[in-house]
Amino acid sequence: VADRLDSLRALFDDAGVDALLVTGTTNVRYLTGFTGSAGNLWVDDRRAVLITDGRYSEQAPTQIADAGTAVDVEVVGGGDRSPVSALADGSTRIGLEARSVTWSEQQRLAKLLDDDPVATDGLVEALREVKDDGEVARIATAAAIADRALAEVQPTMVAGAVEADLALALDHAMRAGGASDRAFETIVAGGPNSALPHARPGSRPLADGDLVVCDFGAVFDGYRSDMTRSFRIGGPGSGQEADLLSAVLDAQEAGLALVADGVPLAEVDAACRTSLDAAGLGEAFTHGTGHGVGLDIHEGPAVS
The missing domain is CATH 3.40.350.10 (Creatinase/prolidase N-terminal domain)
Structure with a gap:
């Protein structure tokens, strides 16, 4: 400092x-x-x-x-x-x-x-935008806390479980795991709600066949993590669902393959978008590719 x-x-x-x-x-x-x-x-x-x-x-x-x-x-x-x-x-x-x-x-x-x-x-x-070693360590700890919380709560994400209850369970698990707070309002969104990038968890119970999106993070010593995970309730899904998951994973890997010191983030963003365009999903990608985290949940640099 x-x-x-x-x-x-x-x-x-x-x-x-x-x-x-x-x-x-x-x-x-x-x-x-x-x-x-x-x-x-x-x-x-x-x-x-x-x-x-x-x-x-x-x-x-x-x-x-x-x-x-x-x-x-x-x-x-x-x-x-x-x-x-x-x-x-x-x-x-x-x-x-x-x-x-x-x-x-x-x-x-x-x-x-x-x-x-x-x-x-x-x-x-x-x-x-440029973190020192101490900042990186705090962010990594916050991410590990969130990761452990998800591992604890995910087995309870079954048909009948309510979105808001699951979000509260994630918040509690992060606190119990060493977080001082949640990094932002935790999102657990199932079924039609999972199509909303910033859905708010409500009273809707999950159902077999739902795709569920969890977006959450932890705060450790002031620094925040941000992670998003997607699941399907009730076992393997249709071929279309598997294709969508594969296309998003391919786009993520295409971007990560370019990440290196000195590479403009616009090129990383373009690689992700090109991959999704090739899969016929370019118009469906209405959100950003990524962003920095730190003392705030959204910091520079923007991956766009």
């Missing part, structure tokens, strides 16, 4: 800023280790200051110290003037995160600054 602030500062010249006010909560956590819900991070070439409120007067310094990063903490009360104007003294090009600052917040901050702020897009997110 300690090197991330320097990596961010190295992006300032190209972004046309002297300082950045980081307002996205996930980005603040990435740079400081602070997990609270209220905190903005000021970063310039000399210092980094976390601005938070009294609820986090103990938590913020402790988490920052644990992360080993050089960040000061400034606690403000409800009636205190924002310290942004004082921090900005000497900085003429102050960047705001366009993805996380509302128009009203931008207007409020503009009144505190001598110069109009500069909209930036994705500076911290660009750093987050």
